[in-house]
Amino acid sequence: MACCITLLTDFGHQDVYVGVMKGVILSLYSQAQVIDLCHEIPPQDCRTASFQLLQAVPYFPPQTVHVVVVDPGVGTRRRAIALDLGIGYCVGPDNGVFSQVCDRYPPQRVVELTQPQFWRTPNPSATFHGRDIFAPVAAHLAAGTDLARLGSAIEPDSLVRLPHLTYEITPQGIQGWIQAIDHFGNVITTLPAALLAKDYHHIQIQGQQIPLVHTYGDVPPQHLMALVGSHGFIELAVNGGNAQSLLGCQNGDAVWLV
Structure with missing residues (x-):
């Protein structure tokens, strides 16, 4: 069975952004099963993205790759990352969108995506890392590339966490x-x-x-x-x-x- 890749974004459905990400994934791994979780996250709302991701992850098969692109800091020094949760993988920006899923499923490994050979281009757009970094990395992960090859290992405790997510x-x-x-x-x-x-x-x-x-x-x-x-x-x-x-x-x- 082909590996699942899920997409969670704030892109909406008026533009082609989501479809382009799917095209990149399928160009690299044509057997991928791409699932739309949601594309109506309020723009730049990392809190809602974190919550919605947590609601989805437990219901997918092991080794599913979850891509989150709610990324107000795209093009800045914020890190692009991939995580091994044990029950699956996550790919996206290090801006807090993985806060709750990491609390529930502490990451076994985390890498900063520093290997351009796994990107769509070594010169990614400053405004569309979903297309140029996250989608191709997800395709490589789903096709069996080991997480360690995608970048430099970083400490899970160094990940950005959103405030006020408990009581x-x-x-x-x-x-x-x-x-x-x-x-x-x-x-x-x-x-x-x-x-x-x-x-x-x-x-x-x-x-x-x-x-x-x-x-x-x-x-x-x-x-x-x-x-x-x-x-x-x-x-x-x-x-x-x-x-x-x-x-x-x-x-x-x-x-x-x-």
Whole structure:
């Protein structure tokens, strides 16, 4: 069976960027199975990219190569990297997009992509590393090239990590943060379901206390609620509506479990 390569970007579907990356991959490894995870990550939103990648990785076969191109620092001194997670590989920029997947699956090996013979060109575009570096490296990995050949080994602890992706105990309760907002306007926090084993009943945000329930149907239409989503984190939602629009909140805002 050909190896899977997944693509997660903020490119959208209006332009040819995603299709060009697929063309580069298939030109180098025609048997690759290329899977679109998502191309509607909000532009330059590394937090959402990190969260969405974590939701996908566990459901793919071993040795899958996950390519992430949400890269506001493209062309700068930020590192281009590839990671061996043991259950698969990741390729993309060292800007925090791999923060959560590395917390869940500590990398066994990490390299900075310093070997141009594995790129599309030794003179890559300063604005499209997805085409010129990440896509060809993913194709080589999927075709069986060993990670060590792709670049120089670096310490996993040196990777860029995004802030506020966990929670803290405070006098006001357990503080978490918004880590993603999905297509439905559901506001996904960094508070894991395991915290509900303690005696907490509400999520507090912007001075509002929102009750914890089990399902979307446990409150009347257009009412706010908090519940555990399929991802295992507490989220804020509206029965039949959009929680982000109602709350006016943004990714990175603080929340409390009280």
